[in-house]
Amino acid sequence: MTATLFPSGDPAADRRAAFAETLAQMGDHAAAIEVMEGALALTPGWAAGWFVLGTYLEAAGRTADAAAAWDRAVHSDPADPLGAGVKRDLVRKVPVVESLPPAFVETLFDQYAPRFEHALVEKLSYRGPDLLLDALRAAGFRHAAHAMDLGCGTGLMGVALRPFCDRLDGMDLSRAMLAKAEAKRVYDQLDKRDIGTLELDGALHDLIVAADVFIYLGALERVIGWCAGSLAPGGWLAFTVEEGQDPITLRDSRRFAHSRDYVAGLLAEAGFVETAMVPCVLRQDRGQDVASLCVTARAPGLRAAQSDGEADTVAA
Template identity: 45%
Template sequence: MTKAFFSSGDVIADRRADYARMLDEQGDSAAAAELMEQALEMAPDWAAGWDLVGSFHEKAGNVSSAIAAWRRLEALDDAGVFGARLKLAVHDAGPAGEGTAVGYVEALFDQYAPQFEEALIGKLGYRVPDLLDGLVAEEMARLELSGFERALDLGCGTGLMGERLRAKVGHLEGVDISAAMIAETARKGLYDSLHKAELVATLNARRADLDLVTAADVLIYCGALQPVLSALLPAMRPGGLVAFSLEAHEGEEALFLRPSLRYAHGVQATRDALVVAGLEVLRFETAVLRFDRGAPITGILVVARKPVVELSAANDGAEDGNVAA
């Protein structure tokens, strides 16, 4: 987090924290935690310090001490910038909460923005925008669509998805929770409009004016799909498409929170959520999305369509009393 490098206000505590980071980088996380505890005796209300000592304890295998540190952090960090609640939830020490951890995600990507593309594409082999764009293009050809009048790119980031959408869309909007990400993508001139906002709130403010919605590597921070899908459908025109990615797992749980603080969604549970929401599933595929510490991250790629004729509308218009099938 950006705040992780803010001074404690005590020169000696800051110096010990610097030494602790060096020890951690050298692989001695237990010694780093011990030194960081000494720093916190001098600056007991230093939220970033409690975040650091928690991470050092976790790396050293001392989970109980990590949990104690994150509980203290949670009490100090009202905005949730350091994601203490999520870190506790990973270790079954508390609930993750509903929806996106806005303070944490915003701070994460504000910090990440300047090096986002270099890290994600150059180092992690990120493929989601290309994969989603390929599926959308194939469905456009199958459905004989020449383009989209109005599209919304949720979690637009630095515009990696927007670069691929631009030629297909008349009016392209981007929304992101991070002001720094918005600033980065604004320099590219890809989007007709850009907004800093949370995605469910953005969708709830729309009414049936979108014929394409994309969310590349975004819903992995949102938790349960149902609130997102419930907000999505009213924002889309009949026949409109949505394309998004998720991290996948093969278990029975609908979702679980990974140590990366990203959510993984169950494959079957995701299929079921789409059907329950009333979407027509056009494409549902699994693929390697990127690599994390050298390990492949498998995900779900979805392209779905809002029905051209909604069931309730068809039923309302039936004069003979028959229910539309």
């Protein structure tokens, strides 16, 4: 339980929270709410407690009260490692956030790391690495001297990429996921970074991939700009997104969907060429296919002066 993972510091409150969890598991949400409110009377600044109370209130159909509880959780801990603000915005039907709190994403995947690959591949039929490689090959990609795997997770994409790269680096926000990736020994360097706040550092790559990563960012302007500035001339960018009708949509899954027009517009504004967007099924969610887009694009090539004029040439 979330409250157990993030204890209050007050043993009496923690005991009440554990009892509330038992009541909730038995389906008695009204009693669970009452007991959890008693725990919070002892520890009013306990963010995890307010988050859990919100889940009980939501289960009881009291969505307005649930939103208020999640709001208290955010005020108690503005870093919001449990994603209370996202839950609040979803039940209020107000698209307030354009990205997920980094602390929430880090906490989510730190907890998820031990079972991540089994759940994603075996249970959800995840196909991101294969889809991206197929799309890159179809676009003409053959080899990269230096590749970057954004949001590398446990290294599923890295394993697929390694045969096509001289150097392969990765970055992720979750230390636990990075430990899993390190154990695969396919990366030359791994860094713990928040890809939503990357700054240009002068390093150039021939390939940047982001498999099932941008769904946690929402607004993509900054990361697309970083990719444009971090690719060598003629370098490749490949990523997946869940497909939506609006430019950015926060879904009940607490993932973002993006529209074709939004993605195409960002890539064009950033100067990318040879953009291709292939409809695909990235994974399943609750037994349903997740309609997605597999996107490839290329940085502009070298401009070489010719004796009889100028011609654009794209680096191989």
